[in-house]
Amino acid sequence: MFDVVQRFWRRKASMIVVVRGTDVPRASAVVGILTKEHIADSVAESVRPYASG
Numbered sequence: 001m002f003d004v005v006q007r008f009w010r011r012k013a014s015m016i017v018v019v020r021g022t023d024v025p026r027a028s029a030v031v032g033i034l035t036k037e038h039i040a041d042s043v044a045e046s047v048r049p050y051a052s053g
Helices: 002-010 036-050
Strands: 015-019 030-035
Touching: 002 036, 030 036
Parallel strands: none
Antiparallel strands: 015 030
C-alpha cells in the first residue's frame, strides 16, 4: 500500500483507478477509484483513537 501511495504522490495524481489483476487494464477490471480525500480521511480515522480530548 505504501508503494501505491508513494507512486500516487510522486506522479502528482489526483486519483487512482484500482483494477483487478496484472494484465493490461480493461474497463471490466475496474473495481474502484481512490482520491487524495479518501486517503486523507483514512489517515485521519486511523489516528483518531490517539487524539486527546
